[in-house]
Amino acid sequence: MSQMQVLRARDYPRMPWKNGGGSTEEITRDGGAGLEGFGWRLSIADIAESGGFSSFSGYQRIISVLQGDGMVLQVDGQPSRDLLPFDAFAFSGESQANCRLLGGAIRDFNLIYAPQRYRARLQWFAEPTRLFSAASTLLLFCAQDTLNLRIAGHPQQVMGLYDCVQLSGNAQLFELEVDGRCCVVELSDVSR
Missing domain, CATH: 2.60.120.10 (Jelly Rolls)
Incomplete structure (x- = not known):
């Protein structure tokens, strides 16, 4: 988990x-x-x-x-x-x-x-979005006054401007949903 x-x-x-x-x-x-x-x-x-x-x-x-x-x-x-x-x-x-x-x-x-240690993907979203990720670390950064975040298997989070949620130790595909402007950063350890 x-x-x-x-x-x-x-x-x-x-x-x-x-x-x-x-x-x-x-x-x-x-x-x-x-x-x-x-x-x-x-x-x-x-x-x-x-x-x-x-x-x-x-x-x-x-x-x-x-x-x-x-x-x-x-x-x-x-x-x-x-x-x-x-x-x-x-x-x-x-x-x-x-x-x-x-x-x-x-x-x-x-x-x-450090690209010799991690693969990285960074994406900005402005509209409600549903994503699936298998990244070992996921960072979700809020770029609006209030944002609702739902990640399967975790309680819903209400985020404020520039708050960030860090999901670490992921070992399988998971789903997340957001309702507005945010940045999603996916980091995968290249040694795995």
């Missing part, structure tokens, strides 16, 4: 960026000490001005804008498309990455993971 943990946005610890240019609210991670050593990490960052991103050698990143007008990333000298709210963009953690804000400050959502 999988284990469910409800993570509330009000409880996320704030930590400095690796490059010292700002701070991040860490939602959850799979373990490891310090700013590296983890297999995966999910976080929220506030970006007040255009500038450089921290380097995470050996990791992949998937980033989305949560609030604000958006941004354009320069990744190893190549510009991304305009990244608008709830539009995911993937790049190598060791790339040299800089952002240019399209308006004022933004808030972003980041998945950083």
Whole structure:
């Protein structure tokens, strides 16, 4: 049986960026000490001005804008498309990455993971959705004021803005239903 943990946005610890240019609210991670050593990490960052991103050698990143007008990333000298709210963009953690804000400050959502240890899938949904997953770890992040989550075999959860549910230790296919805007992150251990 999988284990469910409800993570509330009000409880996320704030930590400095690796490059010292700002701070991040860490939602959850799979373990490891310090700013590296983890297999995966999910976080929220506030970006007040255009500038450089921290380097995470050996990791992949998937980033989305949560609030604000958006941004354009320069990744190893190549510009991304305009990244608008709830539009995911993937790049190598060791790339040299800089952002240019399209308006004022933004808030972003980041998945950083070690591809030699995990396969990752990140999807945004805006409408009521039913999904089936066999991922060993599933993270469901709420991006609206209130969201109802139903996972077979677990009590229904009512989530608030930026709350997250972590389902760990999954060994079989399970069903989940949500009723609005959220992000579903599926992580599968490649050693299994």
